[in-house]
Amino acid sequence: MPHLNKLLRTAAPGGPGGEPAPTSLFRLRTALTVFFALDGFLFAGWVVRIPAIKQQTGSSASDLGLALLGVSAGAVVTMTLTGRLCRRYGSHPVTVASALLLSLSIALPPLTHSALALGLVLLVFGAAYGGINVAMNSAAVDLVATMRRPVMPTFHAAFSLGGMIGAGLGGLVAGGLSPVTHLLTLTAVGLLVTAVAGPVLLRHPAPPAGPAANAPAPRRLKGRTRRLVVLFGVIALCTAYGEGAMADWGALHLEQDLHAHPGVAAAGYSLFALAMTGGRLTGTALLERLGQTRTLVAGGTTAAAGMLLGALAPSVWLALLGFAVTGLGLANIFPVAVARAGALAGPGGVAAASTLGYGGMLLGPPAIGFLADWFSLPVALTTVAALAGGAALIGYTARNASAPRGN
Numbered sequence: 322m323p324h325l326n327k328l329l330r331t332a333a334p335g336g337p338g339g340e341p342a343p344t345s346l347f348r349l350r351t352a353l354t355v356f357f358a359l360d361g362f363l364f365a366g367w368v369v370r371i372p373a374i375k376q377q378t379g380s381s382a383s384d385l386g387l388a389l390l391g392v393s394a395g396a397v398v399t400m401t402l403t404g405r406l407c408r409r410y411g412s413h414p415v416t417v418a419s420a421l422l423l424s425l426s427i428a429l430p431p432l433t434h435s436a437l438a439l440g441l442v443l444l445v446f447g448a449a450y451g452g453i454n455v456a457m458n459s460a461a462v463d464l465v466a467t468m469r470r471p472v473m474p475t476f477h478a479a480f481s482l483g484g485m486i487g488a489g490l491g492g493l494v495a496g497g498l499s500p501v502t503h504l505l506t507l508t509a510v511g512l513l514v515t516a517v518a519g520p521v522l523l524r525h526p527a528p529p530a531g532p533a534a535n536a537p538a539p540r541r542l543k544g545r546t547r548r549l550v551v552l553f554g555v556i557a558l559c560t561a562y563g564e565g566a567m568a569d570w571g572a573l574h575l576e577q578d579l580h581a582h583p584g585v586a587a588a589g590y591s592l593f594a595l596a597m598t599g600g601r602l603t604g605t606a607l608l609e610r611l612g613q614t615r616t617l618v619a620g621g622t623t624a625a626a627g628m629l630l631g632a633l634a635p636s637v638w639l640a641l642l643g644f645a646v647t648g649l650g651l652a653n654i655f656p657v658a659v660a661r662a663g664a665l666a667g668p669g670g671v672a673a674a675s676t677l678g679y680g681g682m683l684l685g686p687p688a689i690g691f692l693a694d695w696f697s698l699p700v701a702l703t704t705v706a707a708l709a710g711g712a713a714l715i716g717y718t719a720r721n722a723s724a725p726r727g728n
Contacts, residue, residue: 345525349464350472352521354479356416356457359514361483363427364450366507369491370431370500377500380436388440393683395447396454397676403455404672412459412668413522417515419453424511431500451679459671460522462663471613473660474604474653481598485591549662550670552719556617556658557678559712560651563624563705565685567593571644574632574698581637592641593648600652613657614720621713624650625706632702647705654712661719 375385406415426449429442461476487507494503568590576586600620608616624647631643655678662674685705692701 346464346468348521349460349525350468352518353416353457353461353464354476355514355518356420356453356522357461357476357479358483358486359420359511359518360423360450360453360457361480361485362487363423363507363511365484365487366491366504367427367430367446369488369495370503373495373500374430374433374439377431378434378436378439380439384436385439388436388443391440391443392447392450393679395444395449396451396679397683399448399451400455400672400676400679402672403452404459404667404669406452407456407459407668407672411526412456412463413526415456416453416460417519417522419449419456420511420515420519423449423453424508424515427511428501428505428508431504451675454679455668455672455675458659458675459663459668462660462667462671465660466664470605471608471657471660472605473656474601474608477653477656478598478601478604481594481601485594485598546666546670549719550666550673551677552715553658553662553665553670554674554677556712556715556719557655557662557674558681558684559621559708559715560624560654560658561678561681562685562688562708563628563647563651564597565682566689566702566705567644567647568686570686570689570693570698570702571631574702575637575640578697578699579634579637579640585637585641589641589644593644596645596648597652600649601656604653604656607653608657613661614716616653617657617716618713620650620652620654621709621711621716622650623647624654624709625713626650628706628709629703632699632706647709650709654709654716 371385371389378385378388380388403415403419423446426442426446429445430439433439433442457476461473465471465473491503498506571589571593572586575581575589576583581589604616611619627643627646627648627650629643631640631647634640634643659671659674659678662670664670666673688704689698689701692704
């Protein structure tokens, strides 16, 4: 909670010309921060119960893998549609509606008793997850533009903090609560939080971002704007690839290749996530000092160096250090990339960049697995460094990116 209070402490001054008052901006920022934290909290709560639900459904590893594709499929399909919904109804109502659906759908997986049924309900859960991610990022892009401060990383820090709290609490109650009781409790928490924070978004329309706010939003991305949005989407993909790889393969690398104690190996991803959260908490100050391009380049370069150390280090403690450096480097690349895409093309840009980024998170774990079979796990993990370096290079080449008029 102290970290969340830190996120919310600074309210942007209101400007002339009918911009929202500082109090209104503060309330919007607070409500959006709560929704980012709720998203991370609910998703992490579901993830820690996957082993129990696997046992309950009697699924094999391959059956579970196919069922889990429901989350990915639902999210990717919905992400491509949510941008249009945001343009038609506004990002605030879509955020609230998606939060309600996410809160309700998280109670469904423990009610299933087969891999097929699990996969079907996970389509609904994934749809809600994809919808809220695009909608709340679109709302955050609008608010960032109005505040004229690069506060996007603080929203993603709230997501990371929510995820850490959700995973930690989930781990504590896993032995004492059944999956049904646990996830029904998360449903109640989600509905309560949405009931408290949702009216703030519904009462306040998305603030105008400046002169461009009065221009009609394009129905589809065209020409150079499309290419630039794809460029920032690829940057997001490179970052998410690393996050997915670290989540699924980091602990195995420490235990299998460096013979770490299982407890130490499990702490590897926690250290990575903690470093990423810390990096996002300081992201606004970093962006104000360095600017977006230098933040992207510095983050990608740092992550590349950290992952090379984490993958190739001969000792556990050096590898852990590499994981932490990787988390710091990757921390602000995704939020900056999504913010740039949103500034170029509104909700459609956020949707396109988020879809590409989420694709990277899906691509990372299986790609690492195939490469580990062909070569070795340490060599496979160096691809995280390669893509982080690629993100830095792309970020530098897009340093002067701006949408042309008429696109």
